[in-house]
Amino acid sequence: xxxxxxxxxxxxxxxxxxxxxxxxxxxxxxxxxxxxxxxxxxxxxxxxxxxxxxxxxxxxxxxxxxxxxxxxxxxxxxxxxxxxxxxxxxxxxxxxxxxxxxxxxxxxxxxxxxxxxxxxxxxxxxxxxxxxxxxxxxxxxxxxxxxxxxxxxxxxxxxxxxxxxxxxxxxxxxxxxxxxxxxxxxxxxxxxxxxxxxxxxxxxxxxxxxxxxxxxxxxxxxxxxxxxxxxxxxxxxxxxxxxxxxxxxxxxxxxxxxxxxxxxxxxxxxxxxxxxxxxxxxxxxxxxxxxxxxxxxxxxxxxxxxxxxxxxxxxxxxxxxxxxxxxxxxxxxxxxxxxxxxxxxxxxxxxxxxxxxxxxxxxxxxxxxxxxxxxxxxxxxxxxxxxxxxxxxxxxxxxxxxxxxxxxxxxxxxxxxxxxxxxxxxxxxxxxxxxxxxxxxxxxxxxxxxxxxxxxxxxxxxxxxxxxxxxxxxxxxxxxxxxxxxxxxxxxxxxxxxxxxxxxxxxxxxxxxxxxxxxxxxxxxxxxxxxxxxxxxxxxxxxxxxxxxxxxxxxxxxxxxxxxxxxxxxxxxxxxxxxxxxxxxxxxxxxxxxxxxxxxxxxxxxxxxxxxxxxxxxxxxx
Numbered sequence: 001x002x003x004x005x006x007x008x009x010x011x012x013x014x015x016x017x018x019x020x021x022x023x024x025x026x027x028x029x030x031x032x033x034x035x036x037x038x039x040x041x042x043x044x045x046x047x048x049x050x051x052x053x054x055x056x057x058x059x060x061x062x063x064x065x066x067x068x069x070x071x072x073x074x075x076x077x078x079x080x081x082x083x084x085x086x087x088x089x090x091x092x093x094x095x096x097x098x099x100x101x102x103x104x105x106x107x108x109x110x111x112x113x114x115x116x117x118x119x120x121x122x123x124x125x126x127x128x129x130x131x132x133x134x135x136x137x138x139x140x141x142x143x144x145x146x147x148x149x150x151x152x153x154x155x156x157x158x159x160x161x162x163x164x165x166x167x168x169x170x171x172x173x174x175x176x177x178x179x180x181x182x183x184x185x186x187x188x189x190x191x192x193x194x195x196x197x198x199x200x201x202x203x204x205x206x207x208x209x210x211x212x213x214x215x216x217x218x219x220x221x222x223x224x225x226x227x228x229x230x231x232x233x234x235x236x237x238x239x240x241x242x243x244x245x246x247x248x249x250x251x252x253x254x255x256x257x258x259x260x261x262x263x264x265x266x267x268x269x270x271x272x273x274x275x276x277x278x279x280x281x282x283x284x285x286x287x288x289x290x291x292x293x294x295x296x297x298x299x300x301x302x303x304x305x306x307x308x309x310x311x312x313x314x315x316x317x318x319x320x321x322x323x324x325x326x327x328x329x330x331x332x333x334x335x336x337x338x339x340x341x342x343x344x345x346x347x348x349x350x351x352x353x354x355x356x357x358x359x360x361x362x363x364x365x366x367x368x369x370x371x372x373x374x375x376x377x378x379x380x381x382x383x384x385x386x387x388x389x390x391x392x393x394x395x396x397x398x399x400x401x402x403x404x405x406x407x408x409x410x411x412x413x414x415x416x417x418x419x420x421x422x423x424x425x426x427x428x429x430x431x432x433x434x435x436x437x438x439x440x441x442x443x444x445x446x447x448x449x450x451x452x453x454x455x456x457x458x459x460x461x462x463x464x465x466x467x468x469x470x471x472x473x474x475x476x477x478x479x480x481x482x483x484x485x486x487x488x489x490x491x492x493x494x495x496x497x498x499x500x501x502x503x504x505x506x507x508x509x510x511x512x513x514x515x516x517x518x519x520x521x522x523x524x525x526x527x528x529x530x531x532x533x534x535x536x537x538x539x540x541x542x543x544x545x546x547x548x549x550x551x552x553x554x555x556x557x558x559x560x561x562x563x564x565x566x567x568x569x570x571x572x573x574x575x576x577x578x579x580x581x582x583x584x585x586x587x588x589x590x591x592x593x594x595x596x597x598x599x600x601x602x603x604x605x606x607x608x609x610x611x612x613x614x615x616x617x618x619x620x621x622x
Contacts, residue, residue: 005079012125024114031104034117042093061199078134088131103251123149141561147174153252163247164607177231184224186573222276233265236293240396243309258345286327293320299390412469453491457586460487468597482514506568513556520550536608547606
């Protein structure tokens with residue numbers, strides 16, 4: 001049975017690749033193909049689950065593919081199957097099957113009909129990689145796929161301002177969750193001195209032995225896992241992104257933000273539960289987070305004027321309760337609650353247009369207001385205060401801007417002196433000096449040598465901060481992102497064991513994708529004249545091939561699985577020592593900001609209302 005696990009990855013992978021070759025005008029062929037691929041997957045999942053139950057619920061683990069190996073490091077893909085996977089597999093396959101059936105008619109004659117089904121199949125591939133993952137590295141591959149497919153589906157109506165703007169917002173929050181996972185992988189490498197699997201985490205003796213002498217690292221790993229889970233499942237304080245994600249088509253909202261994607265934070269907690277179940281402080285924190293999220297989201301849901309936003313916040317509140325159940329060790333209840341919430345929210349979102357019509361008719365003819373509500377027992381001043389806070393969504397968006405994004409923008413604006421010429425004249429020679437220092441590091445004083453990695457990574461942070469806030473020159477912003485990766489590679493090179501081959505692996509992906517991206521921007525500059533980053537240009541309509549090629553270059557530079565950059569980023573963190581907290585923090589901050597800066601360039605240049613359009617565009621959301 002173990003070898004059959006590969007089929008559940010192979011079916012959506014082959015389906016996605018073949019769907020790219022289907023003609024865009026053949027709607028029936030596209031929908032029937034997607035329907036058949038996911039139907040085959042559902043049939044296989046049902047038969048496999050029945051056989052698994054007959055066999056007595058065995059825990060299965062398959063080390064499938066070793067992608068990279070060095071004397072002290074191994075990057076491999078591992079598949080795992082247990083009760084958590086079984087529930088997520090059945091719910092995911094059935095709901096995706098229903099969504100594809102519904103979308104055949106709902107998306108009829110949409111301009112991006114093929115693009116929608118391509119992205120759904122891509123999402124389904126990433127979802128299966130996550131739920132079958134046997135280690136954090138395999139899970140991270142699917143995690144990244146979901147982030148990109150989420151961005152593409154939110155920005156599905158890419159000729160509009162708000163869908164594109166909200167897609168970038170959501171991707172920014174996802175990026176925080178991505179780095180939480182990266183730091184968790186970094187710390188587990190140092191805790192277990194190997195690429196550990198979830199099967200080993202189930203062994204209490206092994207986990208307890210390592211945590212006895214490294215309790216702080218254990219708490220750090222648990223907090224990073226919680227950060228990733230909270231960001232993915234829209235828990236406090238990240239709750240405000242979920243309603244913004246509803247700008248996409250209703251079927252994608254149902255499958256992503258009502259049922260499957262939004263519950264993957266719960267999956268991450270369930271999968272890593274054996275690691276943190278004996279850390280009482282972490283369990284208390286998860287319970288408190290769930291309680292706060294549930295109370296805040298419930299209040300916000302009750303004052304929403306949009307039905308999709310109301311469903312989104314209701315789902316967030318239920319997931320907060322599921323977080324509490326996981327922390328209390330009620331895993332069976334959490335799985336049952338996940339399945340019920342997923343089916344309910346999918347149904348609510350799919351029928352929401354019809355329900356709104358019925359309610360409007362009811363309101364005009366038969367509406368009778370309630371004489372008493374649950375709020376009637378709250379003192380008037382407190383009730384009014386809570387009403388205003390919920391109406392403002394507890395200022396969660398403002399808090400994110402004030403305490404996270406605005407400080408980064410402020411720091412970036414202080415770097416306006418960085419022009420193209422100054423980058424060439426100062427930082428490139430400085431980089432050459434850094435390479436010379438690396439080749440002669442035996443002559444460098446030990447104290448100076450210890451400070452060089454932090455110094456060089458800080459220079460990389462300066463590069464990416466400037467790129468993040470650049471408003472005029474798209475090509476300069478792109479080059480600064482590439483230079484950031486080179487400075488990070490130089491910084492880590494001063495640590496032991498990070499050799500020439502690993503540098504080449506990491507920087508080869510950056511260089512190839514970087515050159516392709518730069519040539520795309522240069523070509524677009526010649527054709528269109530203006531590609532500044534001060535507005536959305538929407539150039540993908542006139543230049544779809546350049547847009548697609550640039551998107552692939554963006555994925556290559558951000559470390560999309562399974563590019564050399566992706567493996568290289570994991571390699572980099574495996575060579576940051578456990579006592580180098582500053583270096584790990586700066587490097588992770590660089591990876592957060594460079595991913596957002598790259599998607600920002602793509603969105604500003606290629607998506608949004610066309611810069612030469614003569615029609616008015618809506619800039620405000622309902």
